[in-house]
Amino acid sequence: MPTSPNTVPATPRVISPTPSLSDPSETHDGYFAPTTRSAARRQRQSENTGKATGSERTSRSSTTPSRPARRSNPKIPASPPHTPNGNASNGYLSPLSIQDTLRDLSRSPSPLGLIPLHSRYRSFIHRHEIPRKLLHVSIGFLTLQLYRSGVQTLQITPVLFSALVPIAATDLIRHRSEKVNKLYIRCMGALMRETEVSGYNGVIWYLLGAYVVLRFFPKDVGVMGVLLLSWCDTAASTFGRLYGRYTPRLRKGKSLAGTMAAWAVGVATAAAFWGWFVPYVGTFPNDPEDAFMFTGRLNLLPNSVRGLLGWDASDSAVITGPLALGVMSVVSGVVAAGSEFIDMWSWDDNLTIPVLSGIGLWGFLKVFG
Numbered sequence: 001m002p003t004s005p006n007t008v009p010a011t012p013r014v015i016s017p018t019p020s021l022s023d024p025s026e027t028h029d030g031y032f033a034p035t036t037r038s039a040a041r042r043q044r045q046s047e048n049t050g051k052a053t054g055s056e057r058t059s060r061s062s063t064t065p066s067r068p069a070r071r072s073n074p075k076i077p078a079s080p081p082h083t084p085n086g087n088a089s090n091g092y093l094s095p096l097s098i099q100d101t102l103r104d105l106s107r108s109p110s111p112l113g114l115i116p117l118h119s120r121y122r123s124f125i126h127r128h129e130i131p132r133k134l135l136h137v138s139i140g141f142l143t144l145q146l147y148r149s150g151v152q153t154l155q156i157t158p159v160l161f162s163a164l165v166p167i168a169a170t171d172l173i174r175h176r177s178e179k180v181n182k183l184y185i186r187c188m189g190a191l192m193r194e195t196e197v198s199g200y201n202g203v204i205w206y207l208l209g210a211y212v213v214l215r216f217f218p219k220d221v222g223v224m225g226v227l228l229l230s231w232c233d234t235a236a237s238t239f240g241r242l243y244g245r246y247t248p249r250l251r252k253g254k255s256l257a258g259t260m261a262a263w264a265v266g267v268a269t270a271a272a273f274w275g276w277f278v279p280y281v282g283t284f285p286n287d288p289e290d291a292f293m294f295t296g297r298l299n300l301l302p303n304s305v306r307g308l309l310g311w312d313a314s315d316s317a318v319i320t321g322p323l324a325l326g327v328m329s330v331v332s333g334v335v336a337a338g339s340e341f342i343d344m345w346s347w348d349d350n351l352t353i354p355v356l357s358g359i360g361l362w363g364f365l366k367v368f369g
Helices: 037-063 095-102 116-120 122-127 130-148 153-174 178-191 202-216 219-246 256-281 303-309 321-341 349-368
Strands: 249-251 297-299 318-320
Touching: 116 122, 116 178, 122 130, 130 178, 130 219, 130 256, 153 178, 153 202, 153 219, 202 219, 202 349, 219 256, 219 321, 219 349, 249 256, 256 321, 297 321, 318 321, 321 349
Parallel strands: none
Antiparallel strands: 297 318
């Protein structure tokens, strides 16, 4: 096609023979400027040197140990930080949470570390409480021995009160003197729970509960109250700790396994006491009037109910012999399990079990006896 004489010719494109100084590797339309071998060698050496220097700095920074923060006084050990729930980050209980727990008189799980013997014998003393349970169980056998010797319940209560006063006074003194408390813990630590370090000793509640049930209830009911405290409470604690994790939890600190153990031991205790021990020992000349509420017979209907219905008293409305003993044993087991299960304002079980057991047995025999 012919060109017009007035057409301006296109500007020729000029390509620089060398790359720009700002970016030696920059290319223009795929053009690479010629580079001498010496310049290329120097460029490769500089790149390798830069990479080696960067990696060396990185390795030095990663291997250099960090210096711990200096304390204001190096002689004072740093205390572990505490979390809001009262537990230190090292896994131990903080002192504040321990003090709050120890002020509770209920049988909450014991912390570890307040009594030296508990730390030394974790399984024997702290976890299973073998010395404490042996003392607990022995009270029941001591009660039966006193019963067999003819000692009346009203003769035991002054002794219990005489022991209660100095033990309670010692507890008050040791809570006001750290030295006395340390000496007390050193002597009685094997029989204590660690919640009793800043709380009241369980022996106080044990003596008080035994005093109430022996002082204000008939002879057989009072003795049964002490036996249920001594044996059913121990059985509930033992089987609850061993098998409670496999059974439903009834409330805090109480499982179905422990409650059923208390019921079974209560049934066996009542059957052995009223079915064998009382007939074997017999009565004593100095027994008080109406010393025995259970005499081997039970009314199917209370006398007041039969009077309202207009029914005459007859032998058909009364059960005797093994059947009456069986019913009384089952009821005693229910009373034992119920008194061990009920929580009355977080009072100690050593007080509530004998008192509630005495009330339950007395009420049942008052109606059906």
